[in-house]
Amino acid sequence: MNIVLVVGNPKPGSRTLTVGRAVADQVGRMCATQHHVTTLDLVDIGHDLLNSKSATVLQALRTVQDADLLVVASPTYRGTYSGLLKLFFDQANSHEFRGRPAIPVMIGGDRRHALAVEVLLRPLLVEVGAVIPTRGLFVCESDLESLDQLVESWSREATAALTPHMFESPDSTAISDPRG
Numbered sequence: 001m002n003i004v005l006v007v008g009n010p011k012p013g014s015r016t017l018t019v020g021r022a023v024a025d026q027v028g029r030m031c032a033t034q035h036h037v038t039t040l041d042l043v044d045i046g047h048d049l050l051n052s053k054s055a056t057v058l059q060a061l062r063t064v065q066d067a068d069l070l071v072v073a074s075p076t077y078r079g080t081y082s083g084l085l086k087l088f089f090d091q092a093n094s095h096e097f098r099g100r101p102a103i104p105v106m107i108g109g110d111r112r113h114a115l116a117v118e119v120l121l122r123p124l125l126v127e128v129g130a131v132i133p134t135r136g137l138f139v140c141e142s143d144l145e146s147l148d149q150l151v152e153s154w155s156r157e158a159t160a161a162l163t164p165h166m167f168e169s170p171d172s173t174a175i176s177d178p179r180g
Contacts, residue, residue, distance in 0.1 A: 001028060001031060001032035001034065001035040001036070001068045001069065002035075002036055002038065002066060002067055002068045002069075003024045003027070003028050003035055003036065003037045003038070003067065003068065003069045003070075003071060004037075004038045004039075004040060004063055004064050004066070004067035004069070004070055004071070005020045005021060005023075005024045005037055005038070005039045005040065005070075005071045005072075005073065006020075006040045006042065006064065006070065006071070006072045006073070006085070006088065007020050007039065007040065007041045007042060007043075007073050007074075008042050008072070008073065008074040008075075008081060008082040008084045008085025008086075008088065009041075009042075009043060009073075009074065009075050009082060009084070010042075010043055010046065010082060010083075010084050011043065012041070012043050012044075014043075014075070015075075015107055015141070015144060016073050016074060016075045016107050017039070017041055017073070018144075018147070019073060019105060019107050019137075019139050019144075019147065019151075020039075020071055020073030020105055021037070021039070022147055022148065022151045023071050023073070023103060023105050023137060023151055023154075023155070024037045024069075024071045025037060026151045026152060026155045027069065027071070027103065027155055027158065027159065027162065028069075030155055030156075030159040031069070031159055031162060038063060038067075040060050040063060040064070042084045042085065042087075042088050043084065045057060045060060046084055046087075049084070049087040049088055049091065050087070052091075057088070057091050058091075060088070061091060061092055061096065064092075064097060064100075065096065065097060065100075067097075067100055068100075068101075069100070069101050069102070069103070069162070070097065070100055070101070070102035070103070070125070070130060071102070071103045071105060072085070072102055072103070072104055072105065072121065072125060073105040073106070073107070074105070074106050074107075074121060075106070075107050075108065076106050076107065076108030076109070076113040076116050079113055079116060079120075080116055080120045081106065081116070081120055081121050081124065085124075086124070089124055089125075089127075089128055092128045093128075094127060094128065094129070095128065095129035096128050096129055097125075097128050097129045097130050098129035099129065099131055100129070100130050100131065101130070101131050101132070101133060101162060102125045102130035102131065102132050103132070103134065103136065103137065103158065103162075104117050104118075104121040104122050104125055104132065104136035104137075105117065105136060105137045105138075105139070106121060106136070106137075106138050106139070107138070107139045107140075107141065108138065108139075108140060108141065109140070109141045110140070111138075111140050113138070114138040114140070115138075116138070117136035117137065117138045118135065118136055121136060122136060133161040133162055134157070134158040134161035134162055135157075135158070137151070137154050137158075
């Protein structure tokens with residue numbers, strides 16, 4: 001199983017990356033005997049996201065297109081997902097990732113932002129065609145010390161909903177350059 005983790009934190013080596021990896025690894029272990037996680041840490045291509053003709057961004061979109069499962073992780077900024085994540089998904093055509101199962105993940109400093117994962121990040125992923133068969137995961141910074149247990153508990157419920165989607169063939173849609 002090919003899992004692609006997209007991290008939208010503008011800081012390298014972020015806690016968002018740590019949480020995203022924990023989710024991708026745990027779901028991979030629970031859904032498949034063999035899995036590979038490819039990480040797209042958008043901070044590494046941030047400058048390219050401002051170039052509408054970037055080959056680097058087009059390659060990143062193709063990497064996401066080839067995923068069997070997407071894990072999309074963002075910190076909570078001003079009550080929503082990061083601008084870096086928005087810039088990346090703005091480069092995709094509507095329904096670019098048709099049929100790809102996805103898991104929205106957000107991390108934040110206050111539990112009052114917990115609904116952002118469902119109310120804001122989920123619609124972004126649906127707009128680009130992803131299928132989200134389970135609830136997303138919000139991790140409060142105060143829960144990072146027990147991250148493994150939190151992710152394991154969440155994944156038990158999520159895996160049952162994800163598994164049927166893991167072995168379906170997503171609609172075959174070719175990546176086209178949305179910039180013309």
